[in-house]
Amino acid sequence: MALYEGIALIQEKQAVVLDLGSEYTKFGFTGEAAPRCIIRSQFWCSTERRFKKVYEYSTPEELYDNLVNMLHLLYFRHVLVNPKERKVVVVESLLTPTLFRETLAKVLFTHYEVSGAVWADSPRMCAMTLGAPVTLVVSLGAREAEVAAVVHSCVVLRAVQAQPLGAAAVRAELLHLLRQDCGPDLHLPDHVLEDITVKTCFVSPRARALRWQSDSPPEPARSVRYPLARLGAVCVSGRARELAAEPLFRRDNELASLPDIVLQCIMQCPIDVRRALAANVLLTGGAASLPGLRARLSQELAHLCTLPPYSSRLRLGEFKFHRAPAHDMSCAWLGGALCGAGEAGGGAGGGRLLSRDVYCRERRLRDWVNLLDNTPPHHPQRDHLDLTL
Missing domain, CATH: 3.90.640 (Actin; Chain A, domain 4)
Known part of the structure; x- marks a missing residue:
């Protein structure tokens, strides 16, 4: 055996990064600058004889079959790797349904037998591509617009805004x-x-x-x-x-336009980071590629700051927009690739890694809406949560 072949067998292989969107899926390897493939989130369904979308399901069993077929398409047709040999970094929205997260974990660990996986939220992954301590991430996806403030690698959960403006x-x-x-x-x-x-x-x-x-x-x-x-x-x-x-800019009585939810997100954040958020706006998502969108959004934000209810609560300077070192559609994927390559080469996230052995024992995922995952170990109510949950 040649020396380089022996080194290749000893080294841990690169993890894969999966960004499964409602319209498009990005898939590739950690440490790379762009996904290996960007395809529609659909597969050929042999039973129905048509292309079927992954998010087109009515029962958990149907969702399980959809994810099995979609991942088979990604692993064995587009990147040609063995799932058992690669860890996975899953980039997801903060508002992903629990059923979808748990079903995806079940498919990865039980059907494809991956050794480990990391679930990474898209706002922090987008902010990671900039390296800025404070970032306001405005994501215009296929179905909805999400606005999240990332302050020192933490998402201000109470300030997250979402509207069907994709x-x-x-x-x-x-x-x-x-x-x-x-x-x-x-x-x-x-x-x-x-x-x-x-x-x-x-x-x-x-x-x-x-x-x-x-x-x-x-x-x-x-x-x-x-x-x-x-x-x-x-x-x-x-x-x-x-x-x-x-x-996207049409206002109503509920103040649910895109500029409104951006300002509402800033208002819900601590007062000492509001100016920094206005100066570090990152616009991502497929719809963010429309020509003139950044300039129009900046004009609308500057105008709304002079009107109630924002004029009495916000004292912001100029709104400045960043350009991520990736296409608007794959910005979150690039952050996932950086996250997976940051620790231990292909180790995919270090301490946040969920191994297959741990998943098989507990059969649950960490979730920011679960009190059991957000309560410190020495909190007086921790024992009560362990018993009830």
Whole structure:
């Protein structure tokens, strides 16, 4: 046996990083700058003879089968590695349902028999790519927008905000505008609407958006023709291109627009970190790639700070936005790759690692909403929690 082959057998192999989103999945190895694959979160279901999404389930058993098929696609078609030889870093949202987390752990440890796994929340992983002590992470995913404040590697849980203002809201508004221009009978699948949004849509400045709401609208942008396989082509007007992203900034009585939840998150944080949060905003997610979004969000935030209820509680300076050293879609994945490579090479997280032996004994995961995991060992109520939970 050659010397380098013996060293390769002794060394622990790189862990894999899994970011299983509702629309796209990022998968790759720790220590690398980008995922090995970014694919849709779907697989070919042989029983139903169609492509089925991972999050399309009605029972825990169906979710288990979906995750088994999805991970088989990732491990054996896209990266070609043995799951038993690699630890896993799972990057997830803070609002991931408990059923999904526990089912994923069951699939990893019992079906694929991975040796260990680390569950890492996406806000801290995004902040890790910057190296800043205080970061305000604004994540625009496929379905919802999440805003979380990361202060010295800790997420301020009481300040986390979430609203259904993701890419799905932009696609729904785009379809509504296209039907106004092309007729109410226009039907386009989600992947076509997504492609139209990426290739043609942009976010207007605040002054121009206000003119669209007035009696004297501005001169619209140039219209474009989007070719379709069977319908020939659809005309995307300049008005539809500009106004598709307006639902993100549309205010209502509940103050649930994207700028509102950003300011509400800052208000819920300690007063001594609010200026630092405003100066370290990180916009991530697939919908964050829309041209003009950062400039428009900065303008809206500066304007809302002069209105109640924020004018009496916030004294913020200028809002500054960071650019992560990765694509907006894979920022959280890159943080997971750094987390997994930071300790013991491929050891994937050191003390936070959940080994397969420990999981097989306890059959439970640590969760920030569980008092048993958040109560210190010497707390007077700890014994009572051990008995009740």
